[in-house]
Amino acid sequence: MNSAVDGCLRNPACVASMPGDEATIPWLSRALQTARTLVTLKEFLDxxxxxxxxxxxxxxxxxxxxxxxxxxxxxxxxxxxxxxxxxxxxxxxxxxxxxxxxxxxxxxxxxxxxxxxxxxxxxxxxxxxxxxxxxxxxxxxxxxxxxxxxxxxxxxxxxxxxxxxxxxxxxxxxxxxxxxxxxxxxxxxxxxxxxxxxxxxxxxxxxxxxxxxxxxxxxx
Structure with a gap:
């Protein structure tokens, strides 16, 4: 098992690669984290x-x-x-x-x-x-x-x-x-x-x- 895949098994922040590609572990940028937070968290209730x-x-x-x-x-x-x-x-x-x-x-x-x-x-x-x-x-x-x-x-x-x-x-x-x-x-x-x-x-x-x-x- 290569180090990238091995790291993915242990790190929830790992970004899954496309099927057939080698796994990669790029850390999310601050902008991407913010965008995901806004999507995940509901600001005000409807x-x-x-x-x-x-x-x-x-x-x-x-x-x-x-x-x-x-x-x-x-x-x-x-x-x-x-x-x-x-x-x-x-x-x-x-x-x-x-x-x-x-x-x-x-x-x-x-x-x-x-x-x-x-x-x-x-x-x-x-x-x-x-x-x-x-x-x-x-x-x-x-x-x-x-x-x-x-x-x-x-x-x-x-x-x-x-x-x-x-x-x-x-x-x-x-x-x-x-x-x-x-x-x-x-x-x-x-x-x-x-x-x-x-x-x-x-x-x-x-x-x-x-x-x-x-x-x-x-x-x-």
Whole structure:
């Protein structure tokens, strides 16, 4: 076996020669590498792909809502308004409403569903809970570990392998009371509406939305 062919068996960057020709191992030029990357990586998702992702997000929200309600209350049951408002202790010992505790449980299952279903199909364009803060350039956001003054949406669709180039932003919400289920965004000035306005500041070409098991995708 000649050295060129032997090298091809060990090197994934080897360029295959035409049948009948001797194998060669020319290293790809930087221009060719760039061209191949642009062909391989999808920059922004097209409209059909965004719609498919939204469908999966809604399915994940419904699955998480169903599984937690069934685990906590039994088959076919769910909390009533009094149960949603009942005060409990969270993992840190803080007093919170049962609705918040249930919402945290459902978020965990929804994120697991997203990782299971979307990370295999759109691994380069979907991020879960990235955190953003204003960058050195006005109007520009960068990834950060800083909590104060930062934003952490649940799901971000973005440029391939670049979460700072945002396309769409979504937050899971799991309304518990009857009123919140029918109007998950709440009244004008509510926390949910304010969050969407802040997420719109991250950029993107579609309005930020919330995902609920009852109403699907809702926009401001």
């Amino acid at each position: 409209e059909a792909e965004v719609r498919r992702i939204e469908t999966i997000l809604v399915e994940c929200a419904k699955e998480a809502d169903f599984l937690v309600n069934e685990r906590e209350y039994g088959p076919g049951k769910y909390p009533d308004d009094a149960e949603c408002d009942r005060l409990v202790r969270d993992k840190e010992g803080n007093e919170v409403k049962r609705a918040i505790e249930l919402g945290n449980m459902k978020h965990e299952l929804a994120f697991a569903c997203v990782q299971r279903r979307l990370f295999t199909e759109f691994p380069d364009n979907v991020s879960v809970e990235p955190r953003y803060a204003p960058g050195p350039v006005s109007g520009q956001y960068v990834l950060t570990n800083r909590w104060t003054g930062s934003l952490r949406p649940d799901i971000v669709l973005h440029f391939a392998r670049n979460p700072t180039k945002v396309q769409c932003v979504y937050d899971f919400k799991f309304p518990c009371t009857s009123a919140s289920k029918s109007n998950p965004l709440g009244p004008d000035g509510s926390k949910a509406r304010q969050q969407l306005l802040e997420y719109d500041g991250l950029g993107g070409n579609c309005p930020s939305g919330i995902v609920t098991p009852q109403l699907g995708i809702s926009h401001e």
